[in-house]
Amino acid sequence: MESIAENLLTVKEQIASACHKAGRREDEVCLIAVSKTKSAAAVREAWDAGQREFGESYVQEFLEKVEAPELSGLPVSWHFIGHLQSNKVRQIVDKVTMVHGIDKVSTAEELSKRASQHDLTVDYLLEVNVSREGTKYGLNPDSVLQAAEQCFALPNVRLRGLMTIASPNPDTARREFAELRVTLDKIRKNAPDPSQLTELSMGMSGDFEEAILEGATMIRIGTAIFGWR
Ligand SMILES: *Cc1c(COP(=O)(O)O)cnc(C)c1O
Numbered sequence: 001m002e003s004i005a006e007n008l009l010t011v012k013e014q015i016a017s018a019c020h021k022a023g024r025r026e027d028e029v030c031l032i033a034v035s036k037t038k039s040a041a042a043v044r045e046a047w048d049a050g051q052r053e054f055g056e057s058y059v060q061e062f063l064e065k066v067e068a069p070e071l072s073g074l075p076v077s078w079h080f081i082g083h084l085q086s087n088k089v090r091q092i093v094d095k096v097t098m099v100h101g102i103d104k105v106s107t108a109e110e111l112s113k114r115a116s117q118h119d120l121t122v123d124y125l126l127e128v129n130v131s132r133e134g135t136k137y138g139l140n141p142d143s144v145l146q147a148a149e150q151c152f153a154l155p156n157v158r159l160r161g162l163m164t165i166a167s168p169n170p171d172t173a174r175r176e177f178a179e180l181r182v183t184l185d186k187i188r189k190n191a192p193d194p195s196q197l198t199e200l201s202m203g204m205s206g207d208f209e210e211a212i213l214e215g216a217t218m219i220r221i222g223t224a225i226f227g228w229r
Contacts, residue, residue, distance in 0.1 A: 004042060005049035007225045008033070015219070018212040029212055032079050034204075034222030036061065037229045040068030046225065047074060055100075055220050057082030059091055066095050081163075081201075081220055083127075083137045086110045099124040100163040100201050100220075103138050105150045108157060115156035122156065125163040125201055128183060130176035136165060141183055148187045161199030161217070162187075166207055173207040177214035 002010070011031065019026045034055040035043045043054060043065065054076055056062035062080065065071065080092055081100040086107045092099075093114040102108050102124050115122040126147060129138030139147055144162070151159050164180050166173035180202055188194040203211025203219035211219055223229065 004045040004225060007227075008046060008049050008051060011221055011224050014209065015212065018209040021209075022213045024212065029216060030218045032081070032201075032218055032220045033225050034081065034220050035065070035226060036082070036222065038222075038226045040065050040070040042226055043068075043076070044070040044074075047071070047076065051225075053077045053079060053097070055079045055081040055222075059084075059088045063091060063095075079218075079220075090114050093122060094118045094120060096122065098122075098160065100218075101125075101127045101137065103127045103129075105147050108151045108154060108159075112154040112157045120156060121158055123158050123160045125161050125199060126151070126159065127163045127165075128180060130164045130179050131167040131172070133167070138164065141179060144183055145186055145190070149190060152192055158196055161197055161201065163201035163218075165204070166202065166211075168206070170207050170210050174210040174214060177202050177207075177211050177216065181215045 015029055016026050030053060032053045032055040033046050033051050036057040077097040079098045079100055080096045083101045084099060084107060089110045111122060111124060126144055127138040128141055128144050129136045130141055162180050162184050166176040180200055184200060188197045191197050199217050200215055201218040203216045205221050205224040208219040
């Protein structure tokens, strides 16, 4: 098995070649290393190899990792990428760089309220269920515009864009990524400050090339860096 550092190099080469193919600069795509179910020691290994952005999906595990001795004192940038229930917002609000999985206006409102209690401004994304599979979280693509409009005025939070998990088939995934991009463009048209709405968090180990070709600005890679879960 390859080391985490070697895997990171490989993934970065693949990102570079996808960017080249897409006519985009490499620095337009932020690599988030998804460390869910993996140890703090594994995160540390990636950190030592230069990785700074990490993604976690489960609140309890995330809180444990934030406090882990292996990572103490290190400036790790944490993205919460799992589905976030409203009653858990309070536990993570002051520890995250960005929250990716908000799929209800009421959760964004709770994030706003808790962020203001800490005197923070927290960046977040609305999760969209582009595949329209009933088993997945996320706003229906048809209702995300309206949801975004309700979110614009919330204090102490900044809606930065959209996030999705695509269908397993890469061709279908590519179409869904394109739909997410078009949806973000529509939201920007009505936004008070379109310059804030720049992020498309899409693409995982199996489909990040397609995502980059369709404009992903953040890709969330677990397996290709840390191995199978
Ligand atoms: C687990 C997870 C990932 C990473 O998936 P891989 O296929 O292991 O790269 C990305 N995004 C979300 C929301 C996840 O839960």
